[in-house]
Amino acid sequence: MESDVLGRIAPNSTPVQAEMIAYAGVVPKVGDYVVIDSEESQLLGMVSNVVRGALELARSDLLQANYYDTILEVVGSPSDWLKATIRMIGVLSRSELAGLPRAPPPTGALVRKAPADLLRRIFAPPEGREGIKLGKLLTRGDVVVHLDPDELISRHLAVLAVTGGGKSNSVAVILEEIVRMGGVAILFDVHSEYTGMTLGCPHCEVETVDPVLDPNTLTVEELGSLLGVTYDNAPKQFIYLKAAYRRAKELLIRERLGEYLRRTEIEAEMDDLLAGMQAIIQLSLREKDSDDRFLIAFPSNDRGSIESLLAKVDFVRSKYGRVLRPAAGELVDHLNYGKLVIVDLGQLDSDLTDIVVGKTLYTILMRAKLKRIGRGYEDFPTPVFAVLEEAHALIPSVEHTYTSSAAASIAKEGRKFGVGLCLVSQRPKRLNSDVLSQMVNKIILRVVEPEDQAYVRRATEFLSEEMVSYLPSLDVGEAVVVGPMVRIPALVKVRLFEGKRGGESMKAYEMWREGLKKRLSASPDEYYDSIGG
């Protein structure tokens, strides 16, 4: 018997799924690919489950292993049987892959291991282009898996796994490959995990930038959500905020904002819009009923609202002073070809993170759009690949955030304008499901929590019940990869990122030893005491 022959198709096959009875001694592996000889063509399938038994031990009343001992002693080795479930992937005609078969494979059809050169062709980079070299097939160490960058950008990506499952490593691998190709990438690094990251190719550039927001570039809605003042929760304050915004903007254009700032004790640059707004509100309260048209007139019983608005502006300015910097330029100005921009958000609280990320995503989308329709920003580098770590915090399922609406817009329109999104999360079930299901490409590493598994399964085509049940047993860096960026679903061993990346696993023991050595060498007496000298 040829060594790649596995078994034959059992009755009750469907165009989607079939069971295979294995030849004696053959043990197919979950996740491996098989070729089924169907009537006119061949079908490609994947082993999604394997069940095994022994004829002599198949009795429900053998409830003590001692009985197994007795039986094994009498029969020697038991007659093993093995049944595998095969999910159909597509029809192979002249080694081209088409969609699912319309008819089930015939009962008794021969099932063989898919040949390595067929799989190599399927996972090769797209014709005439480079691919993103992600890793190797888990069941075939000799087949390298490439992702199609076009599909990656246009259908987005979710990277899901428990902490330590290998998400950041997968992201690093993909980013490196993209930048190597000349790609444009931005990574929102919530936990300062990637600071100090390097990429190992000559033209590859990595720039870590501190998050800055030029208040002058914020819309009144963006300012409102930073202040916690929206039309919905504080309509009166929002109206006054808008009034102050409009007046400050006009003064800025007339280069007269400085005048108003000087009339208060507010310390700020002459062109700081938010400071200007603070000055206008303060002066409006102080000089009520003045006929200066740049001050705001209000009825006396609104004084309370305006005072509290003033307090909020003051609070936000002092709290976020380091980040809100006029004329600092925008984060997206750092984007370029062959370059990765890492936005280090480690120091920011969640509100400001939300604004920074949401604002940046909107700006990227807006510029890409304008460039595309020929209304400016000709030099804005596109397509852009934007990666969000801790996506469940920024795009949660329960509340609406600024980032979630920005992400939803990109998920919907990014494809047209060349903006690809990548969401990374260890709590998939807390991630907004609408946005997640639009991340059609998925890299799913080890996922343990049953609710997370169920959630991932609902959001993912092809992922079968059995495959989901294997997710907890995946090792670090082993992933189910699905979506158009791979031509067929695959179980992949992601390669280890070769460059340097921050945020690797804690090395507590070494750090303690190191620290102790330092302390003891600083005070030699203690050292001699400790060794009993």
Add this chain to the structure above:
Amino acid sequence: MVVESGLPFESIEEAVIEARSRVSSFLFPKSGVEGDALLSVIRREWRGGIGRGEIERIAAIDGSNNSDYFTLGQIIFVVSASLFMKDSEPVVARKYQIGVMDDYHYRERVSFCRETMEVKMALRSLELEPEILLMDGSFLAMVDRGLWSTPYGQKVPYPMRRILREVESALGVDLTQGLVSHTHLMDISSRIEEIVSSVLEDEKGRPPERDEVKRAMAFIERYEVLSSLNELLRRGRGTLVAVAKRSGSRLYFNSRLPDMEVVRRYTSLESGYLSPKSAELRFPQYSGIDDTYRIMLTYARLETATNPLRVEVVGDADESFLEELLGSLAKYSVRGYPYHLRRVHELAKIGRDLMSHLARNLLVPEVSGRERLGE
């Protein structure tokens, strides 16, 4: 509208409840005298505990049969016999016999075929020199079957002796040879039918009735079982053991309850066995076989809290051999039953599903679909 007939219209539940008290007093008589007597016999004869035996070369034989109407009046049957022996490596063998017969007491006649095959498989396996040759069932029961299979009472009528002689010389084979039942082979069976018809016509001076012919043929089929068994008992003395899981025999206690039920009810749940009782195996007189054999009969529970087994040993086994035997069986028992027998049963088994699949799809594929009965 339903009109009452004036006759009863019972509900099954009420009828069952009504019958319940009578059923239970029949099954569990207020034991009194008999129960006490049985209990004292058990106290005297029961040997508690079974040690570990050293016998390793244990062979087991079992067979199976299944049959189905092929057309009205014709039966297709499939019979098997298997051997399983544990040596250094397991040894297995299996033989099938497949045929068609007329619908005349076919269940009994298919059983004859199975018994012949089991006995012959046992005979052939003697060459492997097992220390113990286990058979499923009972030797005593094999010679003392139901009412129908003693068609001629105690006397064999003259024509039967003549038929037997003529058949044996016409066939030119020793009926105890081989692995299959010669008398069930289809071509031989046709020749037997011719011989039977002509001898009967000759003896009676008229063409025989169909029943007379068939009855004589069944006699010859059964004769093959008995003569093969005689050969086996003769050659296998000292190694032959029959084990039954179920038995209605009353030989040991001679009570209204079957022996097996007495042991089940009146012994504790521990392993153990009854001191053996000796019995004599005699062939029915009509067979013309005069040999007799001593059989030691006992009931044993091989493991705690399992059902007892009926055990027959051929020959004058003493109690120490019995202990060694039961100890060796217990060593390889799974849930109270010797695993060798279980395994050989699995090898021989012919399930209903398999039977109808074979008949429908493999045997005579052209006679299928509507032409087959019961479709």
